[in-house]
Amino acid sequence: MPSVNETSRPSLARRxxxxxxxxxxxxxxxxxxxxxxxVEHLSGRSVRCTITSGCSEVLSSPYASIRGFPLAGxxxxxxxxxxxxxxxxxxxxxxxxxxxxxxxxxxxxxxLWLLYLQAFVIHHxxxxxxxSALVTTSLTVLIILAKRQKVH
Amino acid sequence: MKRILPFVIxxxxxxxxxxxxxxxxxxxxxxxTPSPTPGASPVTTAVNPGEPGAEPAHALGDPKAPVTLEEFxxxxxxxxxxxxxxxxxxxxxxxxxxxxxxxREFPLVPNHVHALAAARAAEAAGLQGRFWEMHDLxxxxxxxxxxxxxxxxxxxxxxxxxxxxxxxxxxDITSDIIERRIFLDGKxxxxxxxxxxxxxxxxxxxxxxxxxAPDKLKALINNELATAHP
Numbered sequence: 112m113p114s115v116n117e118t119s120r121p122s123l124a125r126r127x128x129x130x131x132x133x134x135x136x137x138x139x140x141x142x143x144x145x146x147x148x149x150v151e152h153l154s155g156r157s158v159r160c161t162i163t164s165g166c167s168e169v170l171s172s173p174y175a176s177i178r179g180f181p182l183a184g185x186x187x188x189x190x191x192x193x194x195x196x197x198x199x200x201x202x203x204x205x206x207x208x209x210x211x212x213x214x215x216x217x218x219x220x221x222x223l224w225l226l227y228l229q230a231f232v233i234h235h236x237x238x239x240x241x242x243s244a245l246v247t248t249s250l251t252v253l254i255i256l257a258k259r260q261k262v263h
Numbered sequence: 264m265k266r267i268l269p270f271v272i273x274x275x276x277x278x279x280x281x282x283x284x285x286x287x288x289x290x291x292x293x294x295x296t297p298s299p300t301p302g303a304s305p306v307t308t309a310v311n312p313g314e315p316g317a318e319p320a321h322a323l324g325d326p327k328a329p330v331t332l333e334e335f336x337x338x339x340x341x342x343x344x345x346x347x348x349x350x351x352x353x354x355x356x357x358x359x360x361x362x363x364x365x366x367r368e369f370p371l372v373p374n375h376v377h378a379l380a381a382a383r384a385a386e387a388a389g390l391q392g393r394f395w396e397m398h399d400l401x402x403x404x405x406x407x408x409x410x411x412x413x414x415x416x417x418x419x420x421x422x423x424x425x426x427x428x429x430x431x432x433x434x435d436i437t438s439d440i441i442e443r444r445i446f447l448d449g450k451x452x453x454x455x456x457x458x459x460x461x462x463x464x465x466x467x468x469x470x471x472x473x474x475x476a477p478d479k480l481k482a483l484i485n486n487e488l489a490t491a492h493p
């Protein structure tokens with residue numbers, strides 16, 4: 112008869128795999144969002160000012176690029192990295208877990224900083240940036256949950 | 264197989280991402296083809312004349328110029344600030360006999376906190392015959408006053424720079440005549456279905472926002488000129 116530990120281990124591993132799978136899927140949403148913003152930025156177009164949106168203010172601000180490189184491009188690279196590592200983790204490549212946690216933590220801190228800039232410096236919110244913030248927050252929660260499967 | 268499957272998925276997503284980026288880039292850089300035949304204008308949305316707007320309108324160029332470009336702008340809107348040097352370039356390139364440029368006030372309040380003050384300042388300069396000088400200064404220094412808490416002394420500084428009677432300017436800023444001019448331009452904007460800024464009409468037809476790049480605008484103006492003088 113298998114012990115309690117023996118039966119729960121595969122189930123925990125499966126749960127972690129599912130969580131990593133969901134993480135990869137959510138990262139795809141962030142990737143699509145940031146690819147769109149990167150292309151808009153590189154094509155030199157600024158989003159039109161409308162009565163209901165603050166996108167033009169946020170995306171035309173000096174914070175939208177770092178030394179000429181669009182921040183959204185950096186986001187696309189980060190989302191792709193998260194997608195790749197989470198996919199690998201879901202398929203049992205456990206060694207990528209720590210790197211994934213590190214990247215998601217860095218992304219979450221960046222998101223907090225960008226939310227602060229939108230709220231208190233630029234005084235406008237851009238819906239594409241808010242979507243990215245939501246995605247990164249979800250990724251952070253999922254990674255914490257996936258990590259907990261390992262701990263217990 | 265299970266060991267290589269994640270790498271296949273990753274490679275597939277990388278390829279799909281690059282293709283999507285390429286597609287989006289192409290879609291955004293497509294130039295409308297100028298039509299050589301009269302009556303088949305590349306400017307997409309035809310509009311009715313709408314409400315008249317403030318009279319006289321702020322206009323540069325000959326009233327008989329074959330091409331009239333009417334901009335609905337907000338001085339605090341960053342893309343309007345980007346469009347400003349483009350229009351200056353077109354004005355210099357085509358000259359007053361070919362191109363007439365009209366500016367209409369469309370301050371996006373309350374989204375842009377200083378937009379109305381900027382519109383008032385430009386209009387007050389207009390009462391002393393210096394609308395375009397103030398218009399240029401406000402756009403060119405958009406980043407300087409955009410973050411300011413109180414923009415009034417900044418605009419008064421601009422008024423002094425362009426040689427206005429500053430005391431008169433300060434009084435005019437809050438005058439009813441200016442209030443009415445901005446209201447009438449706004450009424451015209453709404454009658455034409457303007458949703459945001461900058462919105463540009465070329466000979467009464469709305470120019471799509473993605474065609475506000477210099478080369479695209481030139482192609483549209485050339486087409487209008489070709490239509491006017493076949």
